[in-house]
Amino acid sequence: MSDAKALIALVEDDPAQRQLLAESLQEAGFAVQTFNDRPEAEKHLLAEPVDVLVSDIMLAGERDGGFDLARHLQQAGFRAPIIFLSERQDEYDIITGHEIGAVDYLPKPININILIAKINNLLKLTRQSALDSRIEGLEMDPADMQVSWHGKPVHLTATEFEMLRQFAQAGRNHVVTYDQLKEATQGVVERNTINTHICRIRNAFRKVDPDFNLIQNEYGRGYSWRAKDETAR
Numbered sequence: 001m002s003d004a005k006a007l008i009a010l011v012e013d014d015p016a017q018r019q020l021l022a023e024s025l026q027e028a029g030f031a032v033q034t035f036n037d038r039p040e041a042e043k044h045l046l047a048e049p050v051d052v053l054v055s056d057i058m059l060a061g062e063r064d065g066g067f068d069l070a071r072h073l074q075q076a077g078f079r080a081p082i083i084f085l086s087e088r089q090d091e092y093d094i095i096t097g098h099e100i101g102a103v104d105y106l107p108k109p110i111n112i113n114i115l116i117a118k119i120n121n122l123l124k125l126t127r128q129s130a131l132d133s134r135i136e137g138l139e140m141d142p143a144d145m146q147v148s149w150h151g152k153p154v155h156l157t158a159t160e161f162e163m164l165r166q167f168a169q170a171g172r173n174h175v176v177t178y179d180q181l182k183e184a185t186q187g188v189v190e191r192n193t194i195n196t197h198i199c200r201i202r203n204a205f206r207k208v209d210p211d212f213n214l215i216q217n218e219y220g221r222g223y224s225w226r227a228k229d230e231t232a233r
Helices: 015-027 038-045 065-075 091-100 112-126 158-170 178-184 191-206
Strands: 007-011 031-035 052-056 082-086 104-107 138-141 146-149 152-154 175-177 215-218 222-225
Touching (some): 007 015, 038 065, 091 104, 091 191, 104 112, 191 215
Parallel strands (some): 007 052, 082 104
Antiparallel strands (some): 175 222, 215 222
16 A cells, blocks of 8 residues: 555656646555646755655656756755656666666656556655664664764665665675665666666765775675675675
8 A cells, every 4th residue: 555645746748647647646545746847846846855756857848857857856955766757768868867866767658557566665665764783884864864974974865775774784794685785675776777876875975985985896796895805794
């Protein structure tokens, strides 16, 4: 069942598609806010928090309107998970969507049941209780999706937060496998995009700690939180 309190922002410039998607999400138990272009969505989403953002890529004459919306929002501190919808299915666009920080990129025409399932999984991930980090200096608060490294805030997307949670729970020098990282996002992240998300996590930490180099690749196995001269188990 969907959480009736969950607020979904839907950005879609086609009136018929916007109405159909909004009605389907409402029938699934979500509250829905709809927007038909990037400027309108950007204005409201920076002022009022939502649980999940679902956005088309081409918006009101802007070929990359959805991409630009996500970039601008995240630069301003927006942390809700993002799902892109698009008829554009070439590799470049899909990779761009994930590099921006989207948790998923779904093809049009949309299978509404799949979209609802994805949203429900994201809500489960973002509304879990607090955890005890086994890594000194790393603090995580799932309720607010906040991460700090030695007291400095680290800004991550919801997907990256859940992947980082695996390292916090495993502790230093323990391998977090590719399967564990995929399962941590309840299938939102596929095996071939894990490396991209790990790179984004590393870069987020380097913004507050330029010398950060504690997420190491364990060839064929996954990743571990360790210095290069430490041995993973």
